[in-house]
Amino acid sequence: MSLVLANVLNDFGGAIEFLFKQQPSQLDPNTEVGGISEMLDLTLKHLALSASAVAIGTAVAIPLGLYLGHHRKGEFAAINASNVGRAIPTLVLLTVFIAYIGVGFVPIMLSLALLALPPVLTNTWVAVTQVERDSVDAARGMGMTDTEIIRQVELPLSLPTIFAGIRVAAVNVVATATIAPLGSVDSLGTPIISGNVYGADGRLGAAIAVSVLTLAVSGALAALQRAVTPEGLKLGAGEPQRRRLPNLRRREAATP
Amino acid sequence: MNSWLQLGQLEIRERQGGTCEANNGFCPDWIADNLHRYVDPFLQHIFLTVVSVAIGFVIAFALALIAHRKRWLLPPLSASAQILYAIPSVALFLLLLPITGRGTVTGLVALVSYTLIFIFVNVTAGLEAVPKESVDAARGMGLTERQLLWRVEVPLALPEIFAGLRIATTTTVGLAALAFFAGAGGLGEEINADKGFQSNIAVAGALAIGLALVLDLLILIVQWLMTPWRRAAAA
Numbered sequence: 001m002s003l004v005l006a007n008v009l010n011d012f013g014g015a016i017e018f019l020f021k022q023q024p025s026q027l028d029p030n031t032e033v034g035g036i037s038e039m040l041d042l043t044l045k046h047l048a049l050s051a052s053a054v055a056i057g058t059a060v061a062i063p064l065g066l067y068l069g070h071h072r073k074g075e076f077a078a079i080n081a082s083n084v085g086r087a088i089p090t091l092v093l094l095t096v097f098i099a100y101i102g103v104g105f106v107p108i109m110l111s112l113a114l115l116a117l118p119p120v121l122t123n124t125w126v127a128v129t130q131v132e133r134d135s136v137d138a139a140r141g142m143g144m145t146d147t148e149i150i151r152q153v154e155l156p157l158s159l160p161t162i163f164a165g166i167r168v169a170a171v172n173v174v175a176t177a178t179i180a181p182l183g184s185v186d187s188l189g190t191p192i193i194s195g196n197v198y199g200a201d202g203r204l205g206a207a208i209a210v211s212v213l214t215l216a217v218s219g220a221l222a223a224l225q226r227a228v229t230p231e232g233l234k235l236g237a238g239e240p241q242r243r244r245l246p247n248l249r250r251r252e253a254a255t256p
Numbered sequence: 257m258n259s260w261l262q263l264g265q266l267e268i269r270e271r272q273g274g275t276c277e278a279n280n281g282f283c284p285d286w287i288a289d290n291l292h293r294y295v296d297p298f299l300q301h302i303f304l305t306v307v308s309v310a311i312g313f314v315i316a317f318a319l320a321l322i323a324h325r326k327r328w329l330l331p332p333l334s335a336s337a338q339i340l341y342a343i344p345s346v347a348l349f350l351l352l353l354p355i356t357g358r359g360t361v362t363g364l365v366a367l368v369s370y371t372l373i374f375i376f377v378n379v380t381a382g383l384e385a386v387p388k389e390s391v392d393a394a395r396g397m398g399l400t401e402r403q404l405l406w407r408v409e410v411p412l413a414l415p416e417i418f419a420g421l422r423i424a425t426t427t428t429v430g431l432a433a434l435a436f437f438a439g440a441g442g443l444g445e446e447i448n449a450d451k452g453f454q455s456n457i458a459v460a461g462a463l464a465i466g467l468a469l470v471l472d473l474l475i476l477i478v479q480w481l482m483t484p485w486r487r488a489a490a491a
Contacts, residue, residue: 089468
């Protein structure tokens with residue numbers, strides 16, 4: 001039993017050492033792999049890939065959700081987008097792009113963007129349809145156009161729920177970007193997929209790095225979600241009051 | 257050779273013959289001739305999904321019942337399940353390798369840990385949503401706590417419980433496609449073995465998506481059979 005424990009500790013020790021110290025590659029002793037600089041480089045590539053995918057997915061999903069929600073259209077599609085998205089394994093989504101479109105940054109990024117789309121679309125649609133009719137009627141009575149109502153009433157009130165969707169999407173994308181090297185795009189998954197170059201320590205080290213990164217992204221977006229919640233909604237939800245300029249007012253100041 | 261994967265036992269496919277196969281295209285003939293290759297991985301995939309959802313259901317359901325009685329356990333339990341869920345599946349399969357070794361067990365342990373959050377959250381929410389009046393009426397009729405739980409609270413929470421089970425099942429079908437990282441086989445192994453070949457991706461992908469949809473439908477049917485009073489109310 002103690003021998004097993006010693007082996008486990010040994011494996012994890014080697015993996016952590018890989019993260020901080022360069023060492024000769026398994027395949028070619030003359031090249032060095034691992035170490036803090038390579039891991040940082042891979043982390044940045046991982047984040048760049050994930051951020052572009054989430055940005056594109058969100059840029060499509062939010063306007064679509066706002067439009068459909070405002071006009072109470074496409075309920076079935078918007079609600080079921082998440083369910084259908086869940087039924088498609090991420091490996092299948094990625095390899096469909098690899099086999100039918102090709103390898104490289106753009107196809108892999110687009111497949112991840114497609115992964116990010118459903119949760120944001122569903123959450124945006126649900127949030128907009130749950131905005132109180134009274135608020136929308138009041139805005140209309142003040143002479144606001146549909147576009148103004150969407151931008152100045154429905155969007156701010158929907159932000160917390162939309163951000164919850166973005167967080168789900170981002171965590172999914174960051175986790176799935178681990179298998180991006182299957183499509184020849186570097187990410188923190190590279191030491192995992194290229195096991196023959198990086199060795200067992202590299203594989204386990206990368207697994208640790210990916211887990212830490214995902215938890216960090218999830219935590220950071222949870223904080224951001226609290227930050228974008230309009231002050232009025234926070235009070236309504238019984239959260240502690242904070243002295244800060246409400247987002248709603250800031251938006252009004254920004255739009256002429 | 258960046259995309260080379262040494263983890264799985266590599267299966268070198270024989271694809272002599274037509275130009276379609278050589279061009280990695282979508283070839284109905286190849287698919288018809290090679291369907292038998294997918295039977296075992298498909299069965300492994302079903303095994304991984306069904307067993308891990310079953311084990312996950314027993315664990316999460318028991319924990320939810322305990323948390324229903326001892327409320328202070330609710331925040332720490334749901335936070336732990338949430339953190340487990342946030343760990344990327346590929347990473348978890350690899351993190352378990354030094355502890356449980358390569359193979360089905362590692363795959364099952366990781367997959368079970370992902371089912372917990374959906375089932376736990378939905379069972380507790382379902383029990384929470386049981387109308388106070390029903391509980392009071394049951395107590396007034398002299399039901400013991402145990403009878404109250406199994407005859408009133410759990411049956412009334414069934415729709416939420418089944419919703420959690422459905423989410424857990426479709427999610428597990430998708431995650432089991434990555435179980436080949438733990439050496440646990442499944443359709444993911446076939447996908448990864450020849451990921452540039454359109455026919456291979458089409459067959460294995462369709463089987464995985466089809467499995468998710470069929471299992472989802474099966475659970476819906478079981479739910480329909482187990483909640484006859486809802487049908488009576490709807491009619």
